[in-house]
Amino acid sequence: MTLHIEPIIGRYAHIEIEGVAHRLYWEEAGQGIPLVCLHTAGSDGRQYRALLNDPRITSQFRVLVFDMPRHGKSSPPAGTVDTDYQLTSDAYVAQILAFCDAMELDSPVVMGCSIGGRIVLHLAQRHPERFRALIGLQSSAHxxxxxDTQWLDRPDVHGGRICGAIAYGLMAPQSPMADRDETRWHYMQGGPGVFRGDMHFYKVDGDMRDQLATIDTAKCPIYLLTGEYDYSCTPEDSRALADAIGVDLTVMPEMGHFPMSENPQAFLHHLYPVLDRIRSA
Known part of the structure; x- marks a missing residue:
């Protein structure tokens, strides 16, 4: 068997977020326009492995994927392991800006899925001048x-198995089994209470329904792509968002809630035209 070494580079950075020291892990590949990718709730940056390995993208874009604090290889800040974790929109925006500043990124593109697809709306509202473009995958206003999120952190329930089961039910049956298995495995490895804490942002704090009118897409372009097989963010949910902020929506057939992870090769063919438009602009 021929040895294949992927071009992905993984490193740690010591970054201060809202005055607190963090040790964040990130992976990157490529050169060109910075493209920061945000993983889904309870998972980590491995979801974007296909982008990091795609020469068509990495020849034009510097792809960077960081694990949020408590996720993947990024530990909680010192002394907070036992803290009841709840992600807020303010904290989420702060960590994205802190990472972009630490990496000295000039007008990056930010792409996020699920909770990442929600936070790009907050970025568009609060800091449109900071970004070249924003891409929302499985993005909705609420x-x-x-x-019941209580099931995600109970002593009598295996948190990893139930998180994996929830992720499995959100993926399209047409997605390749190997990619579906890897996607749910990422969820099965999450820290205690992390998925539940992320859901606080997704279901409560990050609700954007009453703020959509304050988003000006003339200041920062927004692109929306949604898999058709998703009961968490349905195509109808994304359509309502697209209509409210006046942008186009691409509905991706035979894909679910984790398009870049569960069916990466099919997803890339929908992403290429978006990246081409951003690059040409």
Whole structure:
């Protein structure tokens, strides 16, 4: 078997976020326009492995994917392991800006999925001048509660297994089994209470329904792509968002809530035209 070494570089950075020292892990590949990718709730940056390995993208874009604090290889800040974690929109925006500043990125593109697809709306509202463009995957202004988050952090329930089960149900059956398995494995490895804490942002604090009118897409372009097989963010949810802020929506057939992870090769063909438009602009 021929040895294949991927071009991805992984490193740690000591970054201060809202006055607190963090040790963040990030991976990157390529050169050109900075493209910062935001993983989903309870998971980590491995979800973007296909982008980091795609020469068509990395020949034009410097792709950077960081693990949020408590996620993947990024530890909680010192002394907070036992803290009841709840992600807020303010904290989420702060960590994205802190990472971009630490990496000295000039007008980066930011792409996020699920909670990442929600936070790009907050970035567009609060700091449109900071970004070249924003891409929302499985992006909606809010989500209706569809399960009790208490089940995500109980001593009598295996948190990793239930997180993996939830992720599995959000993926399209047409997605390749190997990619679906890897996606749910990332969820099964999450720290205690992390997925539940991220859901606080997704279901409560990050609700943007009453703030969409304050987003000016003339200041920063927004692109929306949504998989058709998703009960967490349905195509109808993304369509309502697209209509409200006046942008186009690409509905991706035979993909679910984690398009870049569950069916990466099919997802890339929908992403290429978006990146081409951003680059040419």
């Amino acid at each position: 989500v209706a509660p569809y399960y």
